[in-house]
Amino acid sequence: MTGRQLGLERALLALFVASGFAGLIYQAIWSHYLGLSLGHAAYAQTLVLAIFMGGMALGAWLVSRRGARWRRLIFAYAVVEVLIGLAGLVFHPLFLAYTDLSQEVVYPALDSVAAVRAWQWGSAALLIAPQSILLGMTFPLMSGGYLRVAPMADGEILGGLYFTNSLGAAFGALFATFVLLPWVGMPGAVATAGVVNLAVGLLAWAVSRRADAQPPGPTAAAPAPTAAGQADAAGNRAGFYRMMLLAALLTGATSFVYEIGWVRMLNQALGTTVHSFELMLAAFILGLAFGGLWVRRRSQRVRDPASYAGHAQVLKGLMALLSIPVFAQSFHWVGLLVNNLPKTEAGYTLFSLGSGGIALAVMFPAAFFAGMTLPLFTMALLRKGAGEASIGRIYAANTLGAILGVFLAVHVLIPAMGLRLAVTLAALVDIALGMWLLMTVVRTTASGRILTLGASSALVVILSLYLGGVDPRSLASGVFRHGNATLAEGSEVHFLRDGKTATVAFVARSTIGIISTNGKPDASIQMLYGGDPTDDEITMAMAAALPLALHPRPDEIANIGWGSGMTTHILLGSELPKRVDSIEIEKAMIDGAANFGTRVGRAYRDPRSVMHIDDARTYFSTGRRRYDVIISEPSNPWVSGVSSLFTKEFYGFLRGHLKQGGMLVQWMQLYELDDELLTTMLAALLSEFPHVQAYTTNGADMLFVASEQPLGELDVDRLTSYEPLKDELSRLGLGNRGDFIVRQVGNRDALLAINALYGAVAHSDFYPTVALQAPKARFMGQSVQSLRTLSYAGLPVLEFTSAIRPAHASDRVTPGSDRAGANEYWIANAVVGALRGESTEHLYALEPQVGQQVALLLELSAKAQLSDSDFDRWLTAAVVASDYSLRFLPPEDHVAAWLEPKWIMASSSGREDLAAVLEAYAATASRDGARMEQAGLAALKELGPRRPPAAREQMLVISILGAIARGDLDRAEAIEREYGGSVPSVSHYGFVRAYLLAWIDVQRQKRQQGQGG
Structure with missing residues (x-):
């Protein structure tokens, strides 16, 4: 190769790295885009991949048919890259226009599900097929143009291009997910790929002026004749050609069975996150890349490419078989990572790197040999005189095989025989293909080697089946x-x-x-009748009970996410619903949940229950379905594909499928998530619904009821009028109105204030913040604190800012319930009872530390005189006692505790500071705003800076709440401004103070917008 040719080679290889980089960005981002219109169900995923791969196959085939007539192939390549880049730049606005057209014009005009499906699939194909066809043209154009310059270097060229393109693709997949999506979102990512393609096209045009002008190099010398070559010369060249195409198709199919099988297996060890998927994809592509590199470096020594391809096929199958025992060990490796890495951002980075290493251990060996096959098959055809058209045809056959592999894996092999056996079968096909090539096509392979390969394969199959079994546990x-x-x-x-x-x-x-x-x-249920219910049962039952108690006529209900089936079961315990449509993406989920038996029996037996195996977006799009209630209980939003059910676009989409006065019930978690991520999802919900109420279910889960109309009062009596629903709800501690009241957390104004505190931006389909950041929050063990803090704050913060009143005795909170909300109610009763002179045993049983502080408070209050040190201890105990009682009970329950305290004797000792604090508590217990403001400030001044900061901060918050209760927002803000600087934040009231200021700002904005206070 001349120096000028070497310079051209380096330029072309560099261009193809960038081209592969951009190509994988497209594939990654297109899957996100089309998932929004087609959904994330299995058939939709395979359709997206089929469109992408099918378009590439068609592009390669077109070059194989026409390329030989084109004089300037590198110039043609440059034009194709420019066209791809222009398409990338306009893709996002085109997708938005397509989405608006579909939802506003097409779907309403279509009457049948089949028509909607046809539109979805056809329009999706039109969106990405043109770019996919162009992408498929790049490899044969670049290869053909390069081979015209240096036909002697066929293996170096094919292997080098395959290596560089795959290497760029691997980095493109990682860069798209770890850099572009967090930085510029889906629109910026696809535009970035477009810019890269434009740059590649312009540079390729400059290179083409030299490359296409090069005189053709000397033709490759024919290899020494072999038996196979003599047969070809006798008229079997066409048969050899067909065999290579068939082999390329089969190896493409098995490779994609491996890829899907490996990804699905590793999901169980690494977690189903967008990060883990891209790491696995990159590991697979890197294996392909280095297989191409091997061919590039050894091509001059490859005298019979078909023989090498046959051996590579056998080794590919053997490595795939060995990948199964390697996968079996991955659970222990992941356990080591999780247990030994720090739960920090740096620790998550190391966990991601370790996950990538595990993916490489499973995927790389077989993918390496897979990467050898395509260049070797192409070399075999070129050296048999098939011409440069064979490049495109081999590429097209391989890509068609990939489509076949995807459909077989997802829709036939995995459901029929499971992941491990699907990979095993594909490996056996590869081994058989390799042996067939060696015995039928090459024919010169020694019989001893054939026997050795066969015996080795049999041994590896046995080892794989024996060592690859994974304990179901x-x-x-x-x-x-x-x-x-x-x-x-x-x-x-x-x-x-x-x-x-x-x-x-x-x-x-x-x-x-x-x-x-x-x-x-995803769900747990107590199977023993009479046993304590699980936390999940409370959530699932409330998700069903709330709309039944709030909606006047919940005739038609849709439930997104089957889970255990318990939500549907509870819904059908009432006679109100006429139909319950349950949408679940995975049929195995419904089959598995049947093991819950009678706990979810109505979900399976009641004729009003209709199950749909589909993606939620697709289901609601196919038909003019409108519901009185939609309940959304998907999996956790860190799971790949799930976060798109927590976006403003999806909430707007669901709003369009609610009837007049309809309501959405949305589940969200507080665990394995942080406040920033929760509030971005809340901001999305609030952006689409003007009326929202929040409920805690068990302290770790939340339910948000959203509607375009004001939400009415809870009619729990209507719930409990149906048998056996009454017994089921009573068992769960949800049998009375009070059981729901104590779980109320806040309304829209409170949620807006929390969002303002965190600067929340509404979660969007096109900026998947939650999918990208929630896996890290899960790894770090983070949890949401804001809503918990407001729910458990001991002063009536939510009562004054969110109209959340405490439960009255007439509301009949279920006795003995220790669930979230109810637990605080009964602790408050025990605190008040102790202050009234009742036994403290019950309080100690519920909350020992609170019991100790209340006992100390009573002990100190019995003294005729308190020293300063005793008074500080008294203040600390009083803060605890008031924090666990004032907010959770109505004024009439505080008479003998805080309004007219008989348990205090030291007030007559002349301590004005103690009297001032008691007055502040009495004002708060009575919910008298003016009195709270005045008494809180007086107590704050009496205490002075040397007293316990928690007590001083509590007095400050009481005074601010008093001003809010009077409706004087300016005064409330002025109190914080005037006194807040001298009162440090040492307790949860620091967050409360910030929340109150944010809430005041929200109220002012509403008034400025003319919405009222």
Whole structure:
């Protein structure tokens, strides 16, 4: 190769790195875009990939048919790259216009589900097929143009281009997810790829002026004749050509069966996140890249490419078989990572790197040999005189095989035989293909080597089946969450199935039944009648009970996410619903949840229950479905694909499927999430619904009821008028009106104030912040604190800012309930009872530390005189007692505790500071705003800076709340401004103070907008 040719080579290889980089950005981002219109169900995922791969196959085939007539192939390549870049720049606005057209014009005009499906699939194809066709043209154009310059270097060129393009693709996949999406979102990512393609096109045009002008180099010398070559010369060249195309198709199919199988298997160990998926994809592509590099570096020594391809096929299958035992060890490796890495951002980075290493260990060996096959098949055809058209045809056949592999894996092999056997079958096909090539096409391979390969293959199959078995308790362990590579002792896996989209398990742990997807528990139910219900049961039951109690006529209800089936079961315990449509993306979930038996029996048996195996977006798009109630209970938003159900676009979409006066019930978690991520999802909900109420269910989960109309009063009596629903709700501590009141957290104004505190921007389909950041929050063990702090703050903050009144005795909070909300109510009753002179035993049983402080308060209050040190201890105890009682009970329940305290004797000792504090508590207990403002400030002045900061901060908040209760927002803000600087934030009231200022700003904005206070 001349120096000038070497310079051209480097330029072309650099261009192809950039081209591969941009190409994988497109594939990654297009899947996100089309998932928004087609949904994330298995058929939609395979359709997106089929359009992409099919377009590439068509592009390669077109070049194979026409390319030989084109004189300037590198120039043609430059034009194609420019066209791809221009398409990338206009893709986002084009997609927005397409979405508006679909939702506002097309869907309303279509009467049948089939017509909607046809529009979805056809329009999706039109969106990405042109760019996909162009992308498919790049490899054969670049290869053909390069080969015209240096035909002697066929293997170096093909292997080098395959290596550089794949290497760029691997980095493109990682860069898109870890850099572009967090930085510029989906619109910026696809535009960035467009700019890269434009730059590649312009540079390729400059290079083409030299490359296309090069005189053709000397033709490659024919290799020494072989038996196979003599047969070809005798007329079998066409048969050889067809065999290579068939082999390229089959190896493409098996490669994609591997890829999908590996991804699905590793999801159970690494977690189903967008980060883990891209790491796995990059590992697979890197293997392909280095396989191409091997061919590039050794091409001059490859005398018979078909023989090398046959051996590569066998080794590819053997490595795929060995990948299964490697995967079996991955649970222990992930456990080591989770247990030994710090729960910090740096720790998550190391966890991601470790995850990538595990993916490489599983995928790289087989992918390496897969990367060798395409260049070798192409070399074999070129050296048989097939011409440069064979490049495009081999590429097209390989790509068509990939489509076949995807459809077979997702829709046939995995559902029929499971992940492990699907990979095993694909490996056997590869081994058989390799042996067939060696025996039929090459024919010169020694019979001894054939026997050795066959015996080795048989041995590896046995080892793979023996060592590759994974304990179901590991598959269902969710090791990526807690570091335990197997389920706890006493856990039994009763159901385990690899579905089209996820692996579902039903686990019995003592008397608790748990259903999980890819190792992540989605729901748990107490199977023993009379046993304590699980926290999940409270959430699922409330998700059904709230709309039944709030909506006047909940005739038609849709439930997104099957889970255990309990929400649907509770809904059908009432006679009000006429139809309940349950939308679940994975059929195995419904089959697995049947193990909950009678706990969810109505969901399966009641004729009003209709199940739909579909993606939520797709289901609601196909038909003019409108509901009185939509309940959304998807999986956790850190799970890949799920966060798109928590965006402003999706909430607006659901709003369009609600009837007049309809309501949405949205579940959100408080665990494995932080305040910033929760508020961005809340901002999305609030942007689409003017009326929202928030409820806590168990302290770790929230339900948000949203509507375009004001939400009415809870009619719990209507719920409990139906049997056996009354008994079921009573068992869960939800049998009375008070059980729901104590779980109220806030309304729209309160949520807006919290959002303002965190500067929340509404979560968007096109800026998937939650999908990108929630996995890190999960790894770090973060949890939401803002809503918890407001829910448990001991002063009537939510009562004055969110119209959340405390439960009255007539509301009948279920006795003995220790669930969120109810627990605080009963602690407050125990505190007040102790102050009234009742026994403290019950309080000690509920909350020992509070019991100690109340006992200390009573002990100190019995003294005729308090020293300064005793008074400080008294203040600290009083803060605790008031914090656990004032907010949770109405004024009439505070008479003998705070309004007319009989338990204090030291007030007669002349301590004006103590009297001032008691007056502030009395004013708060009576909910007298003017009195609270005055008494709080007086107590604050009496206490002075040397007194316990928590007591001083509590007095400041009382005075601010008093001004708010009077409606004087300016005065409330002025109190914080005047006194706040001298009162440090040492308790949860620091957050409360910030919240109150944010709430005041929200009220002012509403008044400025003419919406009232």
